Amino acid sequence: MKSDGRLARMLHVLVHMALLGGKETSERIAQMLNTNPVVVRRTLGALRDNGIVESEGGRGGGWKMSKTLDDITVLDVQRALHKGTILSAGVSHDHPSCPVERASNAVLESAHAAAEAKLREIYATTTLAEIARIAVASGGEQAAN
Amino acid sequence: MKSDGRLARMLHVLVHMALLGGKETSERIAQMLNTNPVVVRRTLGALRDNGIVESEGGRGGGWKMSKTLDDITVLDVQRALHKGTILSAGVSHDHPSCPVERASNAVLESAHAAAEAKLREIYATTTLAEIARIAVASGGEQAAN
DNA sequence: TTTTTCTGTAACCTAAAATGTTACAGATTG
DNA sequence: CAATCTGTAACATTTTAGGTTACAGAAAAA
Known part of the structure; x- marks a missing residue:
């Protein structure tokens, strides 16, 4: 099997979304993850079902965070992606x-x-805010993609 | 991918081999593992390369333990099977x-x-002897296969 | 020495799960 | 109505453990 990179990818993209602050389309998120929009919708769909993000269809639609980075732990994302x-x-x-x-x-x-x-x-005990902090500290100001 | 059951299988078969005390052919071990002899030789080969068992070819050949159950930890078997x-x-x-x-x-x-x-x-800190003890305690006297 | 019984391997096939891809249906905004 | 999204179905691809068949070689037994 290919190794499961969904958790890492979702942490990555959620931090980006929060830092950008607005709404993003599957297309743009796919570019962040170097993949295609269907994979994004599939995976983010699980997070939506667990109240972490929300989606809107139609023109001007896309994905946005439902919570702040402080209120999302790695475990929350893990649980959204894998039941057991x-x-x-x-x-x-x-x-x-x-x-x-x-x-x-x-x-x-x-x-x-x-x-x-x-x-x-x-x-x-690890929030996404902490990941964002590490990223900003190590990567300097350039935190976009 | 299929989940990796090699460690569990090797623990299982090593305890049986030690309890039986002698030499076993790939064929008999394959029956213990409900598989076929080639899979057994492939997997036991890694244990042989790490000094846990030894093999002999030719008529009357087979596999036998190189150490006692007390001298083999689960980590030893793990390391023999997976490098990293x-x-x-x-x-x-x-x-x-x-x-x-x-x-x-x-x-x-x-x-x-x-x-x-x-x-x-x-x-x-877990030796195969401990697994044998658990098996005998839970399974009664019938410890063969 | 020939036969029998082993291991050692090569060379495939299969299964399972994440990921990638194409193609639409449906919704929503302008 | 046209344009732009998400939601899904329906595959193809990749990876790795496991299964299978087929032999070559070694060693005991006849």
């Missing part, structure tokens, strides 16, 4: 009744659950 | 010079690094 767990353990299902397989799976699942808890904790 | 990091952050490479993209990627990478440290710590 963040990390999966990659267990085996070769002999579901085998106690050795079950023990192996249980150990891996438990370890991944602990790692995910750590990840989730960081995601929950 | 365990968790990857799924960053974006749409505009590598964009400071916002870089800040987004940096935040994700840092978070994943913290989660991976946690995961690695657990892997490093």
Whole structure:
């Protein structure tokens, strides 16, 4: 599979949208992400369904933020994009009744659950405002695209 | 992509091999993993290259453990199977010079690094002997396949 | 030495999931 | 009505684990 870059892309584009402050079309956002408008609408659609952005059709339409960067955490975006767990353990299902397989799976699942808890904790305490701050600090004033 | 079940499968099969105590052919191991011998040789080959098991060709050949379960951690098996990091952050490479993209990627990478440290710590302190103990405790005496 | 039984690999095919792409339908503004 | 958006369907593409077939080579057994 291709690696999932949706979270990174959405963080990226949300910060840009907030810094620009207005409404953006899928076409313009696609340029920010070096992709095409359909991919943008697909992915931003999930954020809209979770109250992070809103969209308007028709002439003059486009996408805008529903909240400020301070009110959006990385975890909010993650949850909008993926329903279930963040990390999966990659267990085996070769002999579901085998106690050795079950023990192996249980150990891996438990370890991944602990790692995910750590990840989730960081995601929950990192706002997009902080990303914007890092970007401005490192990239100087040129923060557009 | 199909999810990577190699680690779970190798933990599973190594515990079986140790409990059985002798030498096993790819064919028999394939039955434990509900797959075919070529997949087994491919995957066990990586463990052999890391000193976890050893193989012998020819009639009467097969695979056997090079260490006891106490001397193999989950991290050892993980490292034999995958060279680099365990968790990857799924960053974006749409505009590598964009400071916002870089800040987004940096935040994700840092978070994943913290989660991976946690995961690695657990892997490093979990031996296969412990998995065997869990299996025997939960599955009763029937620990074969 | 010939047969049998193993591993080691090459060379494919398949599956699954994100991403890319084309083509429209529908909505909204001018 | 014309122009400009979003919303979706319907594919094609890419990547990687896994499955499969087919042999070559090694080693014990006959």
